[in-house]
Structures are given as C-alpha cells and as structure tokens.
Amino acid sequence: MTVRRYLIRRLALMVLVLFGVTVVTFLLVRVVPNDPAAIYAGPRARPEQIQEARRILGLDRPLYVQYGIYISDLVQGDWGTSLRTRRPVLDDLLAFLPYSLQLVFLSLLVSIIVGVSLGALTAYKKGGWIDNGTRVLAIGGVSMPSFVLAILLQILFFRILGVLPVSNDIDITISQTHPITEITGATAFDALITGNFTAFGSAMEHLILPVLTLAAFSTGVITRMTRSAMLESLGQDYIRMAKAMGVPKRTIVLRYALKNAMAPVLTIAGLEVAFLLVGTFFVERIFALPGLGTYATTSMLSLDYPAIMGITVLMALFYVFINLIVDLIIAKLDPRVVLS
C-alpha cells in the first residue's frame, strides 16, 4: 500500500474515532446531574433568567439536535463558548496548549536521552550494580504517582534546600521588569526567541521541577523498555556472529543492537507523548502553571461542558496524530513493517 493511500485510510478512521469520542463525551457530560444554564446565568440568577440562558445556549432543544449543531459548528472551527471564561473554547485551547507542549517536549527529551542511555548501559552491564540501582530508580519512577513525586520534589528543593521555585511559570517581578513579548504562549520559548535571557532563565528555572516530575514515569518506562529490547537483540544470532567475528563490544551494542531495539522504544515514546500531555493535568495544577492541564482541571471542576468537550476532542486528535506519526517512523526504521 502506498503511503498516500495509507494516510487517507488512517484519516478516514480518525473521523470515526472522533465521532465516537464526541458522542460519548457529549452524552456523559449531560448524564451527570448538572444545569449548564444555571452556571451560565450565574449563582444569583432568578428562574426566569436561567430559562433565558437555557434558550440562548440551545439547551431547550432535543439532544440529537444539540449534537448536530455542535458537530457542524466544530468542523467549521467554532468549538463553542466556555461557560466559565465566556471566551471561544478554541481560543482558550490554543492559548494554553503551547505552554503544555513545551512542558511535554522538554519532559520527552529528558526521558528519551536519560532512558535510552540508561537502558543501553544496563543491558550492556547486566546484573551489575548500575543495573540494579537503575532498576530501583526506574520502578520508583514508574510506580510513584506524579502528585506524590511533585510534593516530594517541592519539599526537597524548595523547603529543605531552598534552591528552586515551586510554582508559576516565571517570577512575577521578573515578568514585570523584563516583560516577555508573547508569541506562542510558551513562556520559556518566547523569552528565548526574543532574546530576553533574564526571563528565559527564570522560566527555565521554574520548569525544572515540573519537567522532572513529568519525565519520571516515561523515563522509567523507556529505560526498562530499552533494556529488555536491547537484551533481546543482544541474544540474536547475528550478534553472536558479530562477537565471533571479533567486532568490538561497544560497536555491537551501539551500532547493531541499539538500532534494532529502537522500534519498540519509539512506539512507547510515541504513546508517552499523549500520556505526558494528560500528565500535565496534575503537574500544572500542583505547580500552578498556565497550561492546558490547569485549564482542563478547572473546567472539569466547574462542569464547563463546552470546554470539557473541546479538551476531549483536542486530546483525541493528538492521540490519533501521534500514533500515525509513530507508525510512519517505525515503517521507515524497520523494513519488515508494512503499512496496512
């Protein structure tokens, strides 16, 4: 199958996935006892005002009509208006996404670099103290919930050592003395490309603990995955052959085994991206960061259904695209994989 036909098929499947996701979410947010019109009209509204709000929001119409309107607006780029911020949901999402992407990207970078290095190293030195020590760390990273790790890191680096800030994306005073020209909304990135190094330093410093927290899980997974994939490739006949031929051990590990071990690692890393984005829900809230995670949790707690729908659709899109990209890369890496 050509790549183009494959892409068309995958995109067609994506439409189905989105249909399923929107139907389920649309029903779910309406099944819970909830009165969006009352939220919209505000807590002191009189019954007739709530009735009016119900009419404005179209909530007085049958559910399938509401769904139809929602979908037709959605494809035209109107994702609804948040009940809480009263702004178009799409504007809100696009305003908060860049900060979260920056967080996800840095966390992924850290977990791939650390995870692959440690994984390769421990496969190479299997059974040694490095292997055992890393195993403990990796299992710790995987099994510790991010909100616990976040608090432990806050206690250690802020309360005991007093070296790192624990909340917000940048020091408030610096944000006023060295204001950042907003381009994407990702504080550190914007500061860097506009050459505002004082603000960049502060933003990076504020990112260290959130990135460590967020990266812990995926680093653990990637380390263990790399290690077992490496061990598997190291046990293959061609490796034994290479050994017999006298190829240096380092060459065998890095040149032959690692490349073949990369396919499963890459699949996992791809899935980790989506996982990390959801991980921002906890991390951004604990560290008070202005990203999609904070927006999502606040919307959920106030039952802001247009925002909840918007977040779900965005996440679904994200998952589908990341999976597609990972599949394409793996097909490229491993000639045995056929796109179908």
Added chain:
Amino acid sequence: MRRSVHGTRKHRRRSLIAFGVVLVLAMAALGSTLAACGGGDDDGTSTTAADSGLLRIASWLTVTTWDPRASAADEPMFLANIYEPLLYANPPGSEEDFTPCLAESWEVSDDGMTWTFNLREGVTFHDGEPFNAEAVKYSVEATQEMDLGAAYIWYPVEQINVVDEYTVEMVCSYPAALDRVATSMYGAWMFSPATKGQSEDWWNEPNTAGTGPYKLVSYTPNDETVFEAYEDYWGGWDAGQAEKVVMQYVDEPATQRQMLEAGEVDFADAISRDAVPSMEKNENVKILDIPSVQNMVVLFNTKNPPLDDVNVRQALSYATNYEDILAVATNGYGKVARGPIPYTLYPYDPDTPQYTYDPEKARQMLADAGHGDGFTLTMTYASDDAFGSKLAPVLKENFADVGVTLDLQPLLFEQQWAKAKGPAKDRQDLFELIWWPGFPDGYDTLYSLFHSEEEPLWNMSYWSNPEYDDIIDTAFSEEPVDPEKAQELYSEAQKMVVDEALSLYLFDQDSIYGALPTLKLTDMALNPNYTSVLNFYQTSK
C-alpha cells in the same frame, strides 16, 4: 575499510549520545545560571520594583464575566478595583453604616420611595467620559434591562430622574433600602455611558470602563491579570500605593502558601486553616483573620418525611454538636451561629434562639415522634469545598448517636445544586450550603433561603409560609421608613425559622488570608461586606 567505517559510525553514535547529555546539562545549567544572575540583579530590582509599587497577589478567583451588568459570581475582586458603587458598606462594628463613594451624600423621602443621590464632581471614567447623573441612570437602567446576575437588586426602582448634572433621583414602586442596594458588590457598579449598546461578548474581550483606582492592562484566564493605577483617580495617590498589580491564578492552598513563604507574592487569598498554626510561627508572613458575612447552613427538606415533622427537625437540631463542628470545619476560625444571619450582618439579632447540643433530649424527642427505631437520611454537600467535606462526617456521627443514619453524598457544587432543583423524588434530605448575601443586607439571606418559591432556586428547605413572606417583605420596606420596626420584624422572622428548625444553623465563618509583613492594609482593604475582595487602593507597602 569496514573497520574504519564502523569506527566512524561508532564515533558518530557516541557523540550523539554525548551531545544529548551535554544538551540537557547545558539547558539545566543555562537555566539556573541565567536565573541566578537574573535573580541576582533582580534581587536589586525586585526590591525596587516592589517598593516602587508592584503588588503581587496569588488568587484562586476566576472571572465568569467582565460585564458589570451581569457579574454575580467570583469576579468581584477584579471588578471592585476597576469599578465603584455609589456607596460603600462599612465593615461590621463601624460607627457609620456607609462610606460615600461616587455619591457624596444621599437622602430618602419619608415614605421610603424616593432616593436622591448627590454625586461627586470631577470624576472621570477610564475612557475619559465624565461621571454624572446621566451615567448613574445609564448604569442602573442597563443593568435592569439586561436582567441577569444580580439585576434583581434594582427591582424596586421604577424610574430614574436626572435632576441636574450631579443629582440623581430614584423612584421606587415600593419602599426599599436603596442605600444598602447601592453598596452591592454585584450589579451596583457604575460604568461609562460610552459602552451603550455593547454586548456581553464585547465586555468579555475584555473591555472595562470604570471610575475606580485601577485600570485593566491584561487578562489571561487561569493565568495572570495585570492592573495599573488610574492616574486621574479622584481619590488621588499616596506614596506606597501600588502602581501596578499582578494577580496570579493559583488555586492550590499549599502552593499559595509556598509562594507567600518564599516572598514571591505579597498577598495570598486561599490559605488553608490547617496551615495557619505553623504559618503563625513564621515571622516572614502574617495571617489575617477577618470576619465575613458567610455562614454555613444545612437545610432540611421539609417536604420529605420524616423531616416534614417539625419535632423531628428540632430533635436533629439538638443532636448536632455545634462546637465540635465549628472546631473541625473551621479550626475554630468562626463563631457558632445564632440563626440564619451571621453576626456581621444587618439585621442580626443576638437574642435569636439557638439549639444546643443535647443528644439525650434529641433521642427522647425522636421517640416521642414515633421514630425510636431511627431512620435514614441523605445529605448532599460540595466535595470541592474544604469546610463541607470536613463537617459531614462529624454530623454523620452526631446523628448516628441518636439512631439516625446519615448517608453522605459528596458532589461537585453545580451537581449538588442541580439535584436540589431537579424532580422532587430525586432531591436530598439535607443540603449543606455556604451562604452569603448578594448585597449587604440579611433580607437577601432571609428571602433567598426561606421565602416561598414557585421553582426552587435557593430555598432548599422547600418551605413555604405566606405569613413569613409578608413579614420579611414588610421589614425590607420598613428599613428606610421605620428602622426600629424593620429590626423587630426581622427578629421575628429569624425566630420563626429557628423555631421551625428549617435548617441547622452551624457557624459564621472567618476569612483567612496570608500576607507579607510589609503589606499594610486599612480597615476597608478586606471589607467583610465584599466577600473575597482585596481592595488594592487600600493597601500600601
């Protein structure tokens, strides 16, 4: 040949990993070095910046609407610094009830129907428009016309007359306490007539047009709001008052506490009561314990048996350990209630009867009412509210003591409220609620919680008594005419709802805030009548 190729590749691969490691280390190093130098020279600038008037606030509050006509939720902190009302209500215990703001003086006709406000001269809106009688007429009429949020506070006003440039007359269809109405933190803001015809969407871009001491510079929901001083503010400016205010959205109390203790903010508005004892030992922060007009009630569903029997409701009122609940829920930062109106709010009456904890009596009363074997009740409460979650188990234990099983149902507040307004068969038996009035008058409380309602809104006792309705409505009309009689009627109404045991009246709570010791606040800075509002103009460093 082969070897050399391998050699090169190997080298390349190794350098790739080395490059990766170096990149991460470099980023971390760069980050902290820059931050360190940044921090270094900003320790200098930060103090100057702070001294030269940057007020930094960590706040859990968000804006539902920037439209001053529609605002009725958590946004008063934002609006109250940009807009002003005609009058301010003074904190409880003040000699005078009001402080003049945009109105310098006011009078009411003997029949309580016509109110005349003499306006402050030389006031301008942020957009340059003059503030005058036309502007007052426009603001109130626009709010009435929109009829959203707290517009109901102006329902008594039938006609607004511009007497001259700085005199405005409001004529009511029935006697009403417009002085109290005019102080409201919802729906009583004065805004520029130049905004005429603008929709709610326009306001939410956001646009603002007030006369207040601060102008809005920028707003990012869930992130940061920046205000700057309005140079031409009629009140003038003193040294030490903030030129710029940054309000950072932080809704985790633990995070707020850390920011405050690190000196990153000057003021934090969500300090957990559990954290207060240890924070009080820290001399780098101060705790502000301010009375509020908020109180905690648990409304009985008087339509559901056996709660339709007043004896059962009274018995449960005796089964409740008020002191324990106060201690557990608020850590002692509050007072046991006397009826539905907090001690900070007109027309509170210290002689209102209150039930005391007496499980023996409760058991006896339940047995007399034919419920010696006990029964089961459901209580809904807002799981997102710290107080509610803490007191629910105590109440469950108290009720269990007298043989009544309390089934606890934590819900998000919006769900709890929707359920209470839903079909009668799905409604709860007990509804836990933190209440505060829409404007500083206990009439709002007595009306909202217990006045007859066609469709339930806030009266979660579902009680209806025309005699009670009449008493409080008459009392409200008597406020401007015969204050003594109004107080008498209000006292009667309070006694009535306590005797009927329509609710458990648990406690009047304090508000707890944290600040740096360098932040000075006047009595008006955290005014209990303006729930959750810090008035920036009333602070200095």
